[in-house]
Amino acid sequence: MQPKHPATALLRTLYSLRWFAVGGQSLTILWATHGFDMDLPRWPLWGPVLLLAAFNVLVHLRLAHSRDAAPAEAFAHVLVDTAGLAWLVAWTGGIANPFASLFLLPIALTAMALPRAWAIAAALACVTGYILAVQFGQPLPHLHDHFSLHLAGMAVNFFLSVALVSYFLLRLAAARDRRERELAALRERFVRNEGILALATHAASVAHELNTPLGTMTLLLDDLDTSRMGADGAEDVATLRRLVDTCRDRVRSLADPADPAASTRVDIGRVLEHWQLVRPAIVLVRSGNVDMHARVDRTIGHLLLALLNNAADASEGNGSTRVDLRLQIEDGMLDGAIRDYGTGFDAQAPFLPVLFRSGKPDGLGVGLALSHAAIEQLGGELDMEEADGGGARVHFRVPVGTADSHREPETMR
Numbered sequence: 001m002q003p004k005h006p007a008t009a010l011l012r013t014l015y016s017l018r019w020f021a022v023g024g025q026s027l028t029i030l031w032a033t034h035g036f037d038m039d040l041p042r043w044p045l046w047g048p049v050l051l052l053a054a055f056n057v058l059v060h061l062r063l064a065h066s067r068d069a070a071p072a073e074a075f076a077h078v079l080v081d082t083a084g085l086a087w088l089v090a091w092t093g094g095i096a097n098p099f100a101s102l103f104l105l106p107i108a109l110t111a112m113a114l115p116r117a118w119a120i121a122a123a124l125a126c127v128t129g130y131i132l133a134v135q136f137g138q139p140l141p142h143l144h145d146h147f148s149l150h151l152a153g154m155a156v157n158f159f160l161s162v163a164l165v166s167y168f169l170l171r172l173a174a175a176r177d178r179r180e181r182e183l184a185a186l187r188e189r190f191v192r193n194e195g196i197l198a199l200a201t202h203a204a205s206v207a208h209e210l211n212t213p214l215g216t217m218t219l220l221l222d223d224l225d226t227s228r229m230g231a232d233g234a235e236d237v238a239t240l241r242r243l244v245d246t247c248r249d250r251v252r253s254l255a256d257p258a259d260p261a262a263s264t265r266v267d268i269g270r271v272l273e274h275w276q277l278v279r280p281a282i283v284l285v286r287s288g289n290v291d292m293h294a295r296v297d298r299t300i301g302h303l304l305l306a307l308l309n310n311a312a313d314a315s316e317g318n319g320s321t322r323v324d325l326r327l328q329i330e331d332g333m334l335d336g337a338i339r340d341y342g343t344g345f346d347a348q349a350p351f352l353p354v355l356f357r358s359g360k361p362d363g364l365g366v367g368l369a370l371s372h373a374a375i376e377q378l379g380g381e382l383d384m385e386e387a388d389g390g391g392a393r394v395h396f397r398v399p400v401g402t403a404d405s406h407r408e409p410e411t412m413r
Helices: 006-035 042-063 071-091 100-113 116-135 147-223 230-253 268-278 298-317 367-378
Strands: 265-267 283-288 295-297 322-330 333-340 381-386 392-399
Touching (some): 071 100, 100 147, 230 268, 295 298, 298 322, 367 392
Antiparallel strands (some): 333 392, 381 392
16 A cells, blocks of 8 residues: 555645534634624625635545645645634634634644645744734624633633644644554565565576586486396486476476466475475475365465475474474465474564574575565465464465365375
8 A cells, every 4th residue: 555645644634624613613603693792794704614615625526536745735725724714813803812823733733744844834824824813803892891701712722722733633643653654564575575586586597507407417317227226226216306307397487487378376286295305304294175186376386385495494403304284275265374393483583483484504584585475476364373382383374266176184194
């Protein structure tokens, strides 16, 4: 979500405040003219109130558009409100009007939301409006008979000012804090994406360098005569050939996203089979109702590989060879949980589980960045927690669309 400019928040605040002003001014005029029979000029008072109401209708149409407001636009709105207030104060006693201190309200609001130059300009406009209202103010009729009314007006003005200033300043401060949080999230995402881009560039370079030696290894394995090696030797050569084939497929898959004809879906079982071949020392305990022949988005395959590798590293770092994997498909969502048997949350970083750090001293620590990038791309969610009995568990939910099929829950070693 794009963060809103503070001037836009000020525009919305002024819009809401203007309706309060129109309502309060209307009640005050009616109260003074009918309740106390003051001989006040009707149209010089009702005219600005009606103009402010009409202006606010236009502002409502303006706010229906998502375009951010510029500081100059917000300043123009402050000028309209200041002119209306100056006119009304001038016709209702000038400096003797107990509501003359409301000129301070636009100054407080603009100081919070506008750049310094525009805030100073708004303050000067309010001071000018106050001086003109005092200079040309018309005295209230029979004010000497209603001094208690003047004191009551001062009290009402004080409490009204406290309420309005507190409410709207807190509202502007909340909008500012929300904008800062959104900008911080955007900066964090930018830094993470830069790291992933650097990793992708490095991976492409390594893939290019590995392609030739992998091809040479394939030719050498094909030329080996396994008839003289015995059963154990032949089995070792077959395992080596499968490993080389897996590495070659992984290297070639790095170029798949650039190929329009390449498939964007992968077989879950094949992903796990390749991972188990690369990590034969790890005992993977699988459960859930996912058919291992189900095909899902390639990004889910990358997510599984990143999380499984980090879980395996965490378990091995604690002397264990076990990793648990649960995959469940319900209502078009893949619900997965990967549990390692490592040391759990690091005492030096209690909010970062070992699963998202390499269990090796020289680890690259890219699991967190890759996992978050995959979850963000898929529109899913991911959370982490301590596992009962030690270790950490990562739980994720991602949409899978139309996965092929289901099967009965099983546990496989």
